[in-house]
Amino acid sequence: MSPRPLAVVTGAAGGIGGAIGAALAAAGHDLALIDVDAAGLAAAAARLGDAAHASPAHAAAAAPAVHTLVADATDPAAMAEALAQVRADAGRPLDVAVGTVSHERHDDALALDAAALRASVEGTAGAALALAQPAARQMVDAGRPGRIVLIGSLHATLAFPGTAGYNTAEAALLALARSLARDLLRHRIAVNVVEPGWILTSGERRFHTPERLAAAAAAHPWGRLGTVEDVAAAVAFLASPAAEYVTGTTLRVDGGMSLAMTELPGGTA
Numbered sequence: 574m575s576p577r578p579l580a581v582v583t584g585a586a587g588g589i590g591g592a593i594g595a596a597l598a599a600a601g602h603d604l605a606l607i608d609v610d611a612a613g614l615a616a617a618a619a620r621l622g623d624a625a626h627a628s629p630a631h632a633a634a635a636a637p638a639v640h641t642l643v644a645d646a647t648d649p650a651a652m653a654e655a656l657a658q659v660r661a662d663a664g665r666p667l668d669v670a671v672g673t674v675s676h677e678r679h680d681d682a683l684a685l686d687a688a689a690l691r692a693s694v695e696g697t698a699g700a701a702l703a704l705a706q707p708a709a710r711q712m713v714d715a716g717r718p719g720r721i722v723l724i725g726s727l728h729a730t731l732a733f734p735g736t737a738g739y740n741t742a743e744a745a746l747l748a749l750a751r752s753l754a755r756d757l758l759r760h761r762i763a764v765n766v767v768e769p770g771w772i773l774t775s776g777e778r779r780f781h782t783p784e785r786l787a788a789a790a791a792a793h794p795w796g797r798l799g800t801v802e803d804v805a806a807a808v809a810f811l812a813s814p815a816a817e818y819v820t821g822t823t824l825r826v827d828g829g830m831s832l833a834m835t836e837l838p839g840g841t842a
Contacts, residue, residue: 579663580812581605581656583646583704584673586613588774589724592801593671595621596809602669603638605659611643646674647696652703666715669812670708673724674700682737693738698745705753709762718761722811723750725766727831754821763820767807770827772799795828
């Protein structure tokens with residue numbers, strides 16, 4: 574029997590990262606979970622174990638192997654070391670790498686300074702590169718195809734107000750993903766981006782009041798805000814055999830929010 578595919582997820586202690594880990598485990602992947610939050614990482618791994626034992630379809634003998642590593646996903650040296658450790662612990666190279674880390678801060682364009690812009694880009698596109706390079710090298714060295722999925726944002730192409738640094742950083746991530754996809758074509762390593770819309774996460778709860786989020790959900794074209802499970806399902810698809818021929822593309826998971834924004838002043842489409 575061939576081993577289960579091995580997937581690494583950065584930001585795995587977060588809501589989206591945790592949901593992605595659960596979706597990949599349910600799809601038959603062994604996991605390596607990486608985050609700077611040691612307690613959150615342990616809790617995420619424990620939830621995966623509980624889910625595996627609670628489901629008749631995932632008996633203990635078939636439960637995923639889960640490796641956890643505390644590391645800074647924005648640090649290239651730390652990520653190279655972490656992924657080397659994953660390969661050593663698992664005894665095989667990665668098949669899938671999923672990056673969920675970004676640096677979001679809200680600055681008006683006239684208030685944004687060079688240091689804040691640099692932090693946004695390094696914490697978003699830089700984190701994507703810190704994961705993608707060592708992951709792709711493992712795949713290339715092993716002579717096998719693989720998948721890299723990066724969590725982006727609608728901010729990459731829509732200039733939301735008051736988030737100049739984040740808009741720029743997400744645009745950089747999108748350009749990086751397409752460049753990686755192009756350069757890794759000959760190795761059959763697919764690189765794709767998932768762009769969530771407004772997803773209800775703990776981060777959104779920090780930026781917005783419950784009343785604001787409730788009003789946004791009521792006004793949303795789909796009738797609700799997105800969930801972390803919506804995003805995880807898209808990632809699981811891109812990591813699956815069904816998406817073997819998909820690379821260099823962006824999959825929006827926004828319930829039509831970006832479509833509903835295409836109106837002229839006065840509300841005319």
